[in-house]
Amino acid sequence: xxxxxxxxxxxxxxxxxxxxxxxxxxxxxxxxxxxxxxxxxxxxxxxxxxxxxxxxxxxxxxxxxxxxxxxxxxxxxxxxxxxxxxxxxxxxxxxxxxxxxxxxxxxxxxxxxxxxxx
Amino acid sequence: xxxxxxxxxxxxxxxxxxxxxxxxxxxxxxxxxxxxxxxxxxxxxxxxxxxxxxxxxxxxxxxxxxxxxxxxxxxxxxxxxxxxxxxxxxxxxxxxxxxxxxxxxxxxxxxxx
Numbered sequence: 361x362x363x364x365x366x367x368x369x370x371x372x373x374x375x376x377x378x379x380x381x382x383x384x385x386x387x388x389x390x391x392x393x394x395x396x397x398x399x400x401x402x403x404x405x406x407x408x409x410x411x412x413x414x415x416x417x418x419x420x421x422x423x424x425x426x427x428x429x430x431x432x433x434x435x436x437x438x439x440x441x442x443x444x445x446x447x448x449x450x451x452x453x454x455x456x457x458x459x460x461x462x463x464x465x466x467x468x469x470x471x472x473x474x475x476x477x478x
Numbered sequence: 479x480x481x482x483x484x485x486x487x488x489x490x491x492x493x494x495x496x497x498x499x500x501x502x503x504x505x506x507x508x509x510x511x512x513x514x515x516x517x518x519x520x521x522x523x524x525x526x527x528x529x530x531x532x533x534x535x536x537x538x539x540x541x542x543x544x545x546x547x548x549x550x551x552x553x554x555x556x557x558x559x560x561x562x563x564x565x566x567x568x569x570x571x572x573x574x575x576x577x578x579x580x581x582x583x584x585x586x587x588x589x590x591x
Contacts, residue, residue: 366521394578403566403583404522453521457577466512467579469521 363387364456366470373444374478381439381473383454389434390456394467395427398451410437444477451475481505484567484582493591497554501567501582504548508569510577511543513552516564516584525565526552557589 363386373379383393391412396404408418408429416429426448428440437456441448451474455467484501491497499513510529514522526541528534534541542551550567564584570577 362524364521403581406578409578451519455521466524466527467577468524469514471521472519474519 362458362466362468364454364468364470366454366473368473369471370474370476372476372478375445376443378440378442379444379475381441381452381454381475383437383439383456383470385435385456385468388456388458390437390458391434392457393431393437394455394457395429395437395439396453396455398453398472400451404453407439441475444475446477449475449477481508481580482567482569482582484585486583486585488586488588490588490590491557493557493559493589495557495589497552497557497561497587497589499552499554499565499567499585499587501550502548503550503569503580505569505571505580506548507571508580509572510570511541511550512568512570512579513539513541513550514566514568515561516566518563522566559589559591562588 365384367382393410395407398404407422408416410416410429410431412431412434418424431437451472453472455469457467482503513526515525516522528541531543531545538555540553564586566584567582568579570579
């Protein structure tokens with residue numbers, strides 16, 4: 361149980377184009393999904409928190425107009441990198457949270473999407 | 479000071495060794511503690527999830543949390559080459575509608591056959 365998928369796993373795009381990454385919880389409903397970014401040999405940096413049916417909450421320093429997040433259903437969140445530039449090249453990982461009443465949520469991570477902007 | 483500190487290693491051990499991985503944290507509000515394993519170019523995999531102080535065991539893995547000293551540990555017994563990965567500790571608080579994780583930098587572990 362608690363499987364999260366991401367699509368695509370790898371994408372190469374040209375500078376100035378937009379890229380959409382999908383994150384799905386396959387066997388559970390996730391009211392909250394998180395988007396992270398990870399540079400080589402670095403830890404995960406939280407970009408935004410996505411709640412189903414409401415606007416995403418972005419971390420300080422993350423441009424909301426550049427990284428568009430849509431949480432359309434309890435099993436799907438998307439991250440769109442708009443007008444991508446080479447500095448946006450990174451490993452993007454989503455996670456989905458299971459929640460048991462009164463407990464801190466356990467987060468299950470997708471396999472990640474490697475974005476390369478040329 | 480980062481909220482979660484973790485020695486990045488690298489740590490190299492022979493197969494069968496007992497591995498000890500450690501983190502410290504500074505935020506007294508943290509109540510939930512997790513260990514994730516991340517293989518190269520993959521997403522993190524949840525290994526252990528604990529609440530407050532105490533020990534939790536799952537197979538060859540034991541997680542310990544000491545809230546008095548703000549110390550988190552993961553022990554791996556009978557380590558295997560397949561355990562070679564980066565291990566990330568993470569903590570979160572309670573309350574509110576979200577439980578954001580704060581990660582350590584990760585420790586790169588290599589188990590040599």
